[in-house]
Amino acid sequence: MSDAVSALAGRSFQGFARVAEAGLQGMITIRCDLASKALAKGLKGLGLSVPAQRRIVTADAAAALWMSPDELLVLVPYADAVATVAALEKALAKDHALVADVSDARALFRISGAKADQALMKLCPVDFPSLAPGEVRRTRAAQVAAALWQSGENEISLICFRSVAGYVMGILEHSARPGSELFPG
Amino acid sequence: MSTRLSRGGRLIDRSKPMNFTFNGKRLRGFAGDTLASALLGADQMLVGRSFKYHRPRGIVASGVEEPNALLGLGRGARFEPDQRATTTELFEGADTASQNHWPSLDFDVGVVNNWAYRFLPAGFYYKTFMFPRVAWKHLFEPVIRRSAGLGRAPVDRDGDRYEQAYAFCDVLVAGGGVAGLAAALQAARAGKRVMVLEQTPHWGGRAPVDGGTIDGKPVADWIKSAVQDLERMSNVTLRNRCMVAGVHDHGHVIGYERVADHTPGDGRPRHRLWRIRAGEIISATGAIERPLAFAGNDVPGVMLASAVRDYVVNFAVSPGDRTVIVTNNDDAYRTAFALIDAGLIVAAIVDARPSATGDLVQKARARGIRVLEGRGIAKVKGTKRVTGVQICAQAGEGAALEDIACDCVAMSGGWSPVVHLWSHCGGKLIWDEARACFRPDATRPPTGDQGQPMVRAVGAANGALTLPEVLADAGGPAADAPAEGPIAAVWVMPQGAPDALRFKAFLDYQNDVKVSDVQLAAREGYTSVEHTKRYTTLGMATDQGKLSNINGLAVLSDALGQPIPATGTTTFRPPYEPISFGAIAGEARGEIFQPLRRTPMHDWHASQGAHWEPVGLWRRPYCYLRTGEGLQDAVRREIRNTRNAVGLLDASTLGKILVKGPDAGRFLDMMYTNMMSTLPVGKCRYGLMCNENGFLMDDGVVVRLSEDSWLCHTTSGGADRIHAHMEDWLQCEWWDWKVYTANLTEQFAQVAVVGPNARKLLEKLGGMDVSKEALPFMTWAEGTLGGVRARVFRISFSGELSYEIAVPASEGMAFWTRFLEAGADLGVMPYGTEALHVMRAEKGFIMIGDETDGTVIPQDLGLGWAISKKKADYIGKRAQERSHMASPDRWQLVGLETLDGSVLPDGVHAAAPGHNANGQRNVQGRVTSTYFSPTLNKGIAMGLVHRGPARMGEVLDFPVGADKVVQARIVDPVFYDKEGEKGNV
Secondary structure, eight states: OTTOOOTTTTOEEESSSEEEEOOOOEEEEEESOTTOHHHHHHHHTTTOOOOOTTBEEEOSSOEEEEEETTEEEEEEOGGGHHHHHHHHHHHTTTSSOEEEEOTTTEEEEEEESTTHHHHHHTTOOOOGGGOOTTBEEEEEETTEEEEEEEEETTEEEEEEEGGGHHHHHHHHHHHTOTTOOSSOO | OOEEOSSOOSSOEEEEEEEEEETTEEEEEEETOBHHHHHHHTTOOEEEEOTTTOOEEEOOOSSTTOSSOEEEESOGGGOEEEEETTTSBOOTTEEEEOOSOSBOSSSBGGGHHHHTGGGSOTTHHHHHTTSSHHHIIIIIHHHHHHHSOSSOOOOSOOOSOEEEEEEEEEEEEEOOBHHHHHHHHHHHHTTOOEEEEOSSSSSBTTHHHHOOEETTEEHHHHHHHHHHHHHHOTTEEEESSEEEEEEEGGGEEEEEEESSTTSTTSSSOSEEEEEEEEEEEEEOOOEEEOOOOOBTTTSTTEEEHHHHHHHHHHHOEESOSEEEEEESSSTTHHHHHHHHHTTOEEEEEEEOSSOOOSHHHHHHHHTTOOEEETEEEEEEEOSSSOOEEEEEETTSSOOOOEEEEOSEEEEEOOEEEOOHHHHHTTOOEEEETTTTEEEEOTTSOOBOTTSOBOEEEOGGGGTOOSHHHHHHHTTOOOEEOOOOOOOOOOSSSSTTOOHHHHTTOEEETTTTEEHHHHHHHHHTTOOSHHHHHHHHTTTOSTTTTTTTHHHHHHHHHHHHTSOHHHHOOOOOOSOSSOOOHHHHHTTOSGGGSSOOBOOTTHHHHHHTTEEEEEETTEEEEEEEOOTTOOHHHHHHHHHHHHHHSEEEEEOTTSEEEEEESTTHHHHHHHHBSSOOTTOOTTBEEEEEEEOTTSOEEEEEEEEEEETTEEEEEEOGGGHHHHHHHHHHIIIIIOTTSOOEEEEOGGGEEEEEEESTTHHHHHHHHOSSOOSTTTSOTTBEEEEEETTEEEEEEOOOSSSSSEEEEEEEGGGHHHHHHHHHHHTGGGTEEEOOHHHHHHHHHHTTOOOTTTTOSSSOOGGGGTOGGGSOSSOSOOTTHHHHTSHHHHOTTSEEEEEEEETTOOOOOTTOEEEEEEEOTTSOEEEEEEEEEEEEETTTTEEEEEEEEETGGGGTTOEEEEEOSSSOEEEEEEEOSOOSOTTOTTTOO
């Protein structure tokens, strides 16, 4: 596992907001009937429950994000991904379900600072003032697909595909350049 | 003379002088000036030459409607043509230049067109340059192109940066004049999320210039407190220098913010395009004053009456010492007071109305201003500058009654509400006879998704032209202003102007369209306003007819003898004003013009001299160039090495779609032409995918992972498309089938290890049994290879012993490096996509996009073996049974071998006897893939030929140039290792 490197190896940029690729993150796609009891049980093992529409449920080191009416994304530490896939597959063995490790297929960014949302307002057609805490939004960042949520006070996390991590870093850097704040002060 | 007054100037800061140049001349203005006010303040009235006649033109207006004062602005990477001087803020060091003149602004050769005006009527180009046809290209067009056109295109790459931003609100107010502010206050106090966008740097619009009181306070005071109130509200966003460019369906509004036009080079983005979703749009865009159509109304010094008082009050600029005001309404009288208050002279007010009696008229008389009733201007005297006017009876034919000397003419033909935003999404207009204007018809608004009115016009934009009306219409407090008498519609001055006058009475300044042109168009049968617009070019310039449209269609109506509403208006389309391409492109330029997809080994490829080939949004190495090598050298080296030792290919871009569920086998049997449900676990099968019309759309190796899961490999460019295709069928057609899919393309780095030494290399890495017995052809195994979790597929696209190994993308680069290190003594060498292509062609393997083009079915390609006969159905089956698809007369895949060993050009056709109806040679086939094969040391090709497989050995003619024909023999498409022994070891 020592040779695993995230898409941009943690590159960062400090503008009016800080942009950083967040390194390796375990990610698991689950597709199944979200009302399944087996799913609830499987997530309970991670300290999670099934998130409601557009919501995110977090535990200590894990989170479950609602992606679509039959799809969740589970976040766990990168090193735990393989074992968690196995555990979830076991839990869902009797259901019609698909569990897949997508840890290496994605890149995770954190955009932080009091004006973090202003950098993303330039890229994502999202009404940030109405984005509630604990709400996940699947959207696009300029020309590529993205999912984002408020991951802390003044911090937004954004997931995109791994192959376009360089592009996403480029557009985030462009959007966070000092002096280009949308709302001065 | 225009000049700067010693006192006043509401918007300028005299403590901050600014230097700028015009055509190289050093001039001076003040902070707060527009380029136009600074030019006028420096006595530069003449700012350009007209488009067609090269007539001298001066500044006419003070806002977006300005047709003449378009300048080249800036230098080098910041040069931009056609910048409107009236809306561009002055900044220190601005370089400006006039346009459309040669050799100089003061002396222009093209002005000869002016004397020849009789020979350049409407439709001149259509009528004149018809024959001979050849002359158009070589004579007419080059000459016209040189004499026409406005600014020159920039040469350098744009030195600025641009961006876009998204916003959402309940109420978007377009326009920060008194109507907009009043409407915004009302919406904000009701708790709505409000955005107010104002195109200028100032709030309040033109009300401070025109005067009056609101809520008992002078307008300027009320504006100040209204803005303060709005600024204090957290639910309100105020943005100036931000124009609403367009209103689109579902409340989508485009805002164009000029962030740093007035502070170039300060590092901020120059423009920002706002993409706003608004619940309701309030159009508070004001009104634009109309010119009057009299002879010589384009001579520099003839300006709109409102512009004259704007320059005096806002910028302390006097457009002239002695002004004649010509009007058909009371509002223009305000200009007389502004001039006199500034110590200037009003020679006369020429009022076209037989009698004028409003409050402002009385006041003018009381102040001793000479008011001429029932009079008009017969003609303006002067060429580069007004020297006087000839007065006539408005009701007459222009007989001169007297000459009045003056150096400025302030004209007012009434006001046209700015109905653009109301109209962009289909809001209808009504003709208001009393006000002589089109205004929004509130009963026919543009509608939103629920059929609700989407735009509401308020204030002057709604036809409320006086201050009390404006505030009442916008829901603001009571306002007071002098009562105005009625306007009289005046479209031509004098009413009976003869040809000589109409030839010089301009409607559209920018495109040089005169009253006579519109009347000629009507005589020639142009009854539709849209046709007349295009025939005469009225309103087709960069100002989009802001000054000319209403006057033009009124003249047209008169010529057609019908009322104005019967003629109607032309269509209002976004953008309201030209916006920059930079803003439209936003961040998408340079490195981030388009997403570039990178594999985990991308940077390594770049460091090894990769010559890139775009594949979808990926870049794949076409080949790796070594010092001194050409592309062909590199490709041949890579092929020989792979065939003789071992090659590495980055195959990470291949699509990898996981399909799982109780119905997955049944689903894949429908997706693919072959049977996938019977594929045993642990095995691989090459599969073909067709669309509903039977045409081949993708191919790849399908892998049975477990009892209920399959991994489908797609082409590199096809992954997203095929995944969407699968989901489409699952979600829309077979929604009750239990199948889930996941696109895992990017989860894995995939490395193809190809060549006689491939197995040895894998064995050196160790960890898995990859022997012929343990891992035969078309099987796969999972394990740990070289310490990395891996799936090893024994598949081959080259004919060689070959493995494709998928590992987690995060370890892809480390895994790749391990092969390079371990394989040094085995002759390991990476190869690119061109080597891949040549090797597959040597083996007769087809390539999606080469052998297929959307019209080819698998049967054409000799792939009948991959079409299951046992299945009741698969996507494309029914289509393939149509008579034309099943016909033996189709073009089918064959190999082609040139008789001389040369390489056929790609795409060339095989000639057949005779000619078709168009006199072209008949054809009987074409080349789909063609390469030099270093393995066979000759050209090889594949092609589709009429009944090809039945014609083995025949020689075809391929005309490849004017007189050159290459002959090639039809052969088996498998050129190399027909028995397949190389890979089966």
